[in-house]
Amino acid sequence: MMRNQLPTGVRDELGDSAQIKEQIVYTIQNYLKNRGFDKVITPVVEYQDVFEDYDAGQKKLFKFLASDGNMVVLRPDMTLPVARVVSSTNISLPAKFYYSGDIFRINRALSGSQDEMTQAGAELIGFDSIKAEQECLVMMMQLSEKLELTGVQIELGIARFALLILESFIDDESQIKEIESALFQKQITQYNKLIEPFADNELYPLLQIWPRLFGPTDEVLDQISDFELPAEIQAEIKELKQLVKWMADKFPAADVQIDLSAKAPQDYYTGITFQAFSAKSSSYLFSGGRYDHLMAHFQNKNVAAIGLGIDIERLVEINQAGKQKQQRTFIYFDDAQWDDAEQKLTEIPNSQLCLADNLEQAKQIVKAQDGKLLDLSGGD
Structure with a gap:
């Protein structure tokens, strides 16, 4: 008899937890509305095709057959549905949207992660200026203050840093994926073995230090300054330096780091990425990046775009941990x-x-x- 039980990976929320979540979502939505973003609501159910070709589509999804005979899923991601909306309507670009809602991903058993999670966020579509990255960073800093987060650390990265470097001297796609996987998962012994055949390459010294290419901005930028990197990467590094300087001027007390040894938060990111962590959470609270190629998944041309996602579940956990239960x-x-x-x-x-x-x-x-x-x- 399963009438009073829930499937694995989902949960009921009530009392303090439900109220805290409601207040956090309200604070975020009200903030984004006041910044001039427009609300967008997409359905929980989408065609599976929406998520194909991206990592979100390769995860274990909740799937079922629709009445029209096509496979549909409970959405595992919020950015792709928003991109679908923009491509299928006559929305005038550029445009800014905000959203909140539940996403569904079947996680590994006993991993401690829920299959149903609440996410909020913003999408800036049609903006190719670095000002879009700057606004996302401003939003992370200001929302951190509004949500009373402490010990916040901003981490910047370049989505295709590893891919573009490896493609500059390796033709075998499977070999590139092997090296990337070992690098991102910090499997150092395996990684060192995989890069041995390239000991004579001029970038081999970079490959050797790559797993440790993260930390304070000045240190990381200094480490890569001696290498002749592919032109496309040089352009990204130039933009990264601009953002580092801008953050130092705008938020001098902010803890800003760079990580060039980690996988991008989403497979569809193409440029600068950013995440924010708190001293009270081991996983990110804010995460985003530029995804200039994503719109071509739905239409015949690319559109510059950048997004910011917010993990509501982690914010609720931090809020609950910091509050004593008030007697009623x-x-x-x-x-x-x-x-x-x-x-x-x-x-x-x-x-x-x-x-x-x-x-x-x-x-x-x-x-x-x-x-x-x-x-x-x-x-x-």
Whole structure:
């Protein structure tokens, strides 16, 4: 009998957790609305084709057959559906959108991750200026302040840094993927073995230090300054340096790092990437990047675009961990005291009307809820 159980990977939310999530989502949405972003709502169910060719489409998805005979899925990602909306409508570009909603990915058993997660975010479509990256960084910093996050660290990267470097001297696609995989997963022994055949290449010294190519911005930029890198990478590094300098000027107290040894947060990112971590969370809270080639997945031409995703689940966990449970006040009253009880309800934070028939029942409710009793009836 499964009537009172949930499938693995999903959960009910109630009480403090549900209220905290609602408040966080409201804060984010209100902030983005006030920045001039327009709300977009996409359905939870999409055709599987929407997510093909990207990592989001290769994950274990919740799939089922639609009435038209096509395979549909519960969306595993929010950016691709927004791109679909833009490509299938007459929306005038450039445009800015914000969203919030649940995404679904079947995670490995016992991994500790939920299959259903809530995500909010923003998409800036039709903007090729570095100002788009700057606005995303501003939003991360300002939202961190609004959400009272502490110990926030910004991490910048280049989505195709590894691919473009390896493609400059390796023709075998499978060999490139092997090296990338070992690098990203920090399988150092395997990685060192895979790069041995390129010991005579002028970039071999870079390959040797690559797994440790992360840390403070000045250190990482100094490490790569001596290498003659592919022209396309040089352009990305120039932009990265611009952002580092801009952040130092705009947010001098910010902790900004660079990581050129990690996989991009999403396969469809093509340029600068950025993530934000907190001292109270081991995984990212904000994550985004430029995806100038994604729109061609839905139409005949590319459109410059950049997005920022926000992990609501992690924000709720941090918020809950930092708050003590507030004792609730239960207002007991006689039937003739409704108006007085309603007035007290507006005056006392975290209170509710106690609907018990008598004072003894009211005391039992308060004891079971570990609350406080406010007796308006004048009883003993």
